Amino acid sequence: MSVEIQFQQFDSLTLDCGTTLSPVQIAYETWGQLNASRTNAILIEHAFSGDSHAAGIAAADGRTGWWDNMIGPGKAFDTDKYFVICSNVLGGCMGSTGPGSIDPATGKPYAMSFPVITVGDMVRLQKMLIDRLGIGRLLAVAGGSMGGMQALEWAVAFPDSVASVLPIATTARHSAQQIAFNEVGRQAIMSDPDWCEGAYYDRKPPARGLAVARMVGHITYMSDDSMREKFGRRLRNATQFGYHFEIDFEVESYLRYRGSQFVTRFDANSYLYITKAMDYFDVAAGRAPSLAAALEPVRARFLVISFTSDWLYPSYQSIEIVSALRGRNKDVAYCELPSNYGHDAFLVDIAEQTLLVRGFLASTFKS
């Protein structure tokens, strides 16, 4: 199924930092049909480097969606039954307003004059989209990693607008270690002279810094085990050490490839803004003195999923969410799925995830 990207424009969005962004655009794609009673809509939230193209074949460039194994006819998010929506986040570089967008005040890209955004801002823009699509209440909001943060934010910010929430491989707030890994990525970008304080849109982008940042990311997305299984100490095209600084090990080749690929599709300033939004994310901050108290307004049912080998978003962070919800007598199911794939598991290890999600959605849709 070929999918067209769609856009909606809004006059303005007031951000958590106090600035009003005007105008603001959101890019999104949809799969399946909204039913007459408008009760079958599911919002999929993408992770840090994702976009609106969650499933199917992109009409523009033929790419397969990033969660295509989970979204489609007969799949976990069954597009024969549900109307599935996925939008690019505010601050992104795949169609929604971000630092690479034109600032109407200057006629040039915002670059670093783009205001700092939060996960709360991303979700408020999504709410405007859902309102415009005429959907009063979402059947579900689901996502992994930063997508899970947005799902959690939906449950708290708009408790009457979402029937169920599926935060996967995520956290209620970034830990010091998670902030640290993001900060290293930002420093790698900002240390690249081609970054030019963000004003690189009319010249070459900070490709080297962005590639290094992405390499760090990829290490954190995999597990020690999965890296050993995938690469071990295998050498690239050689039977013995090269005694040089070219590529020796397959894992080096993989990381350099991933780094260089990323540069062709992602904007370095979006990297800065989106990682910053993740670091600021703390669903309780500014709302309540504890996570449990912040989750008090929640009305949605919850399915929380984590993966055993995910050391970037470890299970204890999911358990914090689950414990806080249980403490307020909320409807919450939790599964820690066995997987070797590390944080990437939510994207690739889908057999059990599919069963869980399908059952949870079906029971929510009925109820």
Added chain:
Amino acid sequence: MSVEIQFQQFDSLTLDCGTTLSPVQIAYETWGQLNASRTNAILIEHAFSGDSHAAGIAAADGRTGWWDNMIGPGKAFDTDKYFVICSNVLGGCMGSTGPGSIDPATGKPYAMSFPVITVGDMVRLQKMLIDRLGIGRLLAVAGGSMGGMQALEWAVAFPDSVASVLPIATTARHSAQQIAFNEVGRQAIMSDPDWCEGAYYDRKPPARGLAVARMVGHITYMSDDSMREKFGRRLRNATQFGYHFEIDFEVESYLRYRGSQFVTRFDANSYLYITKAMDYFDVAAGRAPSLAAALEPVRARFLVISFTSDWLYPSYQSIEIVSALRGRNKDVAYCELPSNYGHDAFLVDIAEQTLLVRGFLASTFKS
């Protein structure tokens, strides 16, 4: 106690890569007195960014040694009983021959024309030093992290020259994940335009790339827990988010500080060469088809130590060494010490480590 750095020169050293380095210098320091029978000498091996200044106050600059809490009168490595030696590794930048040394063929620093070195090369140079000091057999070789690799290499390369070995928080070979983290650091340095293919000795060094590399390192040296305890989500000099890309969180401040400090004391090319030596390290490679078979020649007693929260050199890697030694009926004791400090534990969490090391050395000295 004030300690003077000392130097020894040798005509040449033939390296694993096939190149002969000539001349070659090793910097070292000593503590305590060699006894008449020359049986009380202990060689301390430093980790990646360490140097010969393991204990006491440096005569040159007043610095305290990096393992001062473990080495000294009455301490784990008791300098009232033992003659303790620590040398800077080959390839380093603290007095031993490395990429920043003058190449006699050109009169200029080697830079990237320095040959690629291995942990085996480092240890062979140390053996030349020990021979020159008139020590036929070391009572012990001890070190953490890359220091532990050198200790292990000693036991296999010179089985008759070492009575006991203490590999701490280390591995018999770098895993894909460990190679990956090192590769990111190397790419950060080599992506910095100031690196100039390594030829920066007469201009400004690649400070930004080296700082980013060091930031990645520091994250891997700490545990998720210790970062939470030390920083959590505390803000730096603020009560609310700054909504900017300056320092918000204390952990960001810490990493940037550590990165910038490192640049003042470490040579970026040494970073490349030493991390590469670690990645190449596999004590069995080129020797035997298995780790156990490679350890067959070992005659030394072993005390292997790992730390529960060390995710960079996880306990399973120490257990591999212990199992291989036990499989060949070698004398080996193993302790996994409880600690929150991650890989840094071998440097900071020393109460139990001290008891273990002291007892092990005493029983070796007697036997």
